[in-house]
Amino acid sequence: MTTPARARALPRSVRLSATVGVLVSALVLGACAAESTSAESPSATPGTTASSEPSPTVTAEAPPMAVQPLRGTQVSPEAIAGPALAAKIDNHVGARPQVGLDHTDIVFEELVEGGLTRYVAVWFSDVPAEIGPVRSIRPMDPDIVSPFGGLIAYSGGQQRFVDMMLNTPVHNAIHGLADDQFMYRTRSKAAPHNVIVRAPELRAAYADIPPPAQQFAYSQRPQTASAAAYGNPAAGLDLFFSAKEGRTWRWDAGSGRYLRSQNGAPDMDSAGGQLAATNVVALSVGIDWTYGDIPKTVMVGSGPAWIATGGKVVQVTWTKSARDAPIQLTNQYGTPVYLAPGNTWVELVPNARGGSIAVV
Structure with missing residues (x-):
């Protein structure tokens, strides 16, 4: 390679100084480029901190909840659907143990003739496959059941008491008459303590009946x-x-x-x-x-x-x-x-x- 004439004319010390200046400028420019690159992307070197803005944390909103009207528990609104199912449940020794009482939301115990008791039991949040045995209606039952609306299942009764129950906002499912296809006599108990109700099927037949109103005030805990x-x-x-x-x-x-x-x-x-x-x-x-x-x-x-x-x-x-x-x-x-x-x-x-x- 041929050196230009002017370069040959310069003293050796000047040529060396110019070469050093060029190298220093190159190093400075390289460092600036590296610093610019570091500012644009996170460093892979441990101990260094990226200068980019932190991403905001997104917190998912809790789904809306509703109060289960007969238990006071918190449930999704979709769980509150269909009618409450009440039934006149026998409490004679021949009827025990009853079917489905462990799933009830609310149970009323009432005095009947002979000093004995019977139940008006209500299911809504937890309806078992079967409930019973059901017995005949009594004169206080319309006053007990009317606030729930929905359905009531029973096995008849004196006509004056049946008429009282028919004159309520509750649909009457009566063994031997209305909706009898949802009831049967079990062989595990002796009559008259053996009429069993297929509860989910009965409720499904009247799924368009609205849910019950809340009956009591409930605390959250x-x-x-x-x-x-x-x-x-x-x-x-x-x-x-x-x-x-x-x-x-x-x-x-x-x-x-x-x-x-x-x-x-x-x-x-x-x-x-x-x-x-x-x-x-x-x-x-x-x-x-x-x-x-x-x-x-x-x-x-x-x-x-x-x-x-x-x-x-x-x-x-x-x-x-x-x-x-x-x-x-x-x-x-x-x-x-x-x-x-x-x-x-x-x-x-x-x-x-x-x-x-x-x-x-």
Whole structure:
């Protein structure tokens, strides 16, 4: 390679200085390029920090929830659909253990003739394949069932009582008459304690009937229910419907529920477990003897009541203003009291003729 004449004319020291200057400029330009590249993309070198803005964190919104109207639990709105199913359930010794009582949302126990009791049980959130045995209707049942709407299944009764039930906003499914295709007699029990209802099929036939209205006020958590928060510690309740028919409810801390016994023996369900409730509501009620030996529980009115929840009991006032109105539970200031989320048994205990309620 031939060196230009001017370059040859320069002193050696000048040529070396120019060469160094070129190299230094190249190094500076290279460092600037590297710094620019580093600012545009995260460095792979440990200990360096990228200068890009952090991405915002996206938090998914919780799906909307609704209150299950007969249990007070939080459920998706889609779960609240179809009618409530009530049934007149036998409590004769020949009917025990009953089918499906362990799945109920609300159960009412009422006095019938002979000092015995029967149930009006209501299913909505947890409907088993079968329920029963169902028996005949009684004069207080229209007042109990009307606030729920939906359906009621039973096995007939005196025509005057059937007519009373037909004159309600509730669809009547009657063994031997309306919707009999959803009922049958089981061979595992003797008549008349053996009429069983195919519950999901009956509800599906009337799926267009709207869901029930909420019956009680509920707290969001068990510990904030009125009895649990403000009641007195107690083992439970002792109830007598007559001189010979006693019921006990005892708090079981292990399960967080009250266990039920009848006449000194555990009250078992058809699955082999003892019947239990989150809330036990005992209403002191009057009895109308207009129908001779068939007592009618007076449901439209008011009186004292006791609520057992969470190992504590509180005394309240119950009020029911009309047949179609739900039972209202209020404290001494007239403020609504709250049940815990879960199932409830409502004991309609006579205030005379051997009926009594005791907190133990």
